[in-house]
Amino acid sequence: MGELSTRRLRTDEYDAFFDVFAAAFLDDSLEAVRSTYGSAFRPELAHGAFDGDELIGCAGQLDQEITVPGPARCPLAAVTAVGVKPGHRRRGVLTSLMRAQLDALHDGGVPIAALYASESGIYGRFGYGLASFESHLAVPRGAAFLSTVEVDGRPVREVDREQALEVVRTRYPAIAETRTGWLSRSDGSWEARVLDGPNARGDLSAPRFAVHPDGYAIYRPKREWTTRGPAHELHVAELVAATPQAYAALWRYLLDVDLVAEVHWRKAAIDEPVLDMLVNPRAVDRRVLDGLWVRLVDLDRALMARRYAAPVDVVLDVTDRFCPWNEGRWRLRTDASGSATATRTEDAGHLALDVTDLAAAYLGGSTLAGLARAGRVVEHEPGALVAASRAFATDCAPHCQEGF
Known part of the structure; x- marks a missing residue:
């Protein structure tokens, strides 16, 4: 074993980065998307861990924006492709990658980071909190609306890929700015979003595009013929609608496609409106899983980037073992407009919590009151917990309908 080191990657090291990523995830099929994701990925923003001259670990980053409560837009490091090659684990490689990445984000002024966790027990120790949840829905064909x-x-009409991209590239950004958890997209990420290849799609057909004047749906059929007849599935990749009426029209279209038994959506919101539109909601098979894990890189800038539901003046006594620049007592003041200031203070703390708990509540996916019931937030000033929990609350659950 050589000496371990961590550094930014060079622009010519994308192939080496991708090789390590594929090896770490034991997934040869990733080869099919190497060139597609290359259009959205900047190797010079990624970090690599080296054993001597050998690249053994990687942590990538996409520069995007995320809609935070307000709604407001905030710069985001979308952390992706984090992994360590087999045979090099349990040596502190991941910790060194997270250290280098968060230090770089702090130096670069990026207030928050987010990722999807391959294993949910990994990232809490680096200050990431579970900030949103997602539903896996299976809705039977023909399900009746109230x-x-x-x-x-x-x-709603079916169009080809090129016609669809003209629509979605103009429709998505305006709606994304109003939906907490939705991300900005570059041209490269659009290509990755609708990528098509036999290995990438698995047993699903090529993407199809259903377009409405106020929205669109991207979905992939999965063909299934049984002795009792066709039982195809439609797998929704994305559904975007500007109005409740357009949302209903797109769902009605998907639920009425011939030969289909069920419509599946693996990244729906936990408060997805379709659940409240059905005569028989029990007919929907619904499973809830963790979604985005969020890291408040610079606590004060992150807290001031969002808006709040109620005025509050509270001192947060925050622990942050991995990013010590966040540790200490912070006074959060919000006004009737929802704007906030967050400043260091020597005053006694009203609430004691870890940065992971603050991150979990940041988008409104968890409440501070709920975290307190789990013993994760401690109230030192009577009334502070309810006031702060109400201030952080949101009208709709945060939701991110794309992976990265």
């Missing part, structure tokens, strides 16, 4: 559901009568 009579009160208003369906936009304008037609």
Whole structure:
């Protein structure tokens, strides 16, 4: 074993980075998307861990923006492709990558980072908190809507990829700015979002595009023929609608496609409106899993980037063992408009919590009151917990309908 070191990667090291990523995830099929993701990925933002001259670990980053409560837009490091090659684990490689990455984000002024965790027990020790959840939905074909559901009568039509991209590239950004947890997209990430290849799609067909004047749906069929007849599945990759009526029209379209038994959406919101539109919601198979894990890189800048639901003046006594620049007591003041200031203070803390707990509540996915019931937030000033929990609350659950 050589000497371990960690550094930024060079622009010509993308292939080496991708080789380590594929090896770490034991996934040869990733080869099919190497060139596609290269258009969205900047190796010079990634970090590599080296054993001598051998690249053995990697941690990538996409520069994006995320919609935070307000709504407001905030710069985001979308952390991706984090892994260590087999045979090099349990040597502190991941810790060194996280150290280098968070230090670089702090120096670069990026207030928050987010990732999807391959294993949910990994990232808490680096200050990431579980900030959103997602539903895996399976809705039976033909599921009836309540009579009160208003369906936009304008037609939903199928279009080809090129026509669809003209629509979604203009429609998505305006809606994403209003939905907590939705990300900005570059041209490269659009290509990755609708990538198509036999290995990338698995047993699903090529993506299809259903377009409405106020929205669109991207989905992939999975063909299934049984002795009792066709039982195809439609797998929703993305559903975007500007109005409740357009949302209902797109769902009605998907639920009424011939030959289909079920419509699946693996990255729906936990408060997805379709659940409240159905006559028989029990017919939906629904499973809830963890979604985005968020890291408050610079606590004060992150807290001031979002808006709040109620005025509050509270002193947060925060522990942060991995990013000590966040540790200490912070006074969070919000006004009636939802704007906030966050400043260091010597005053006694009203609430004691770890940065992971603050991150879990940051997008509104968990409440401070709920975390207190789990013993993760401690109230030292009576009334402070309820006031702060209400201030952090949001009207809709945070949701990110894309992986990275």
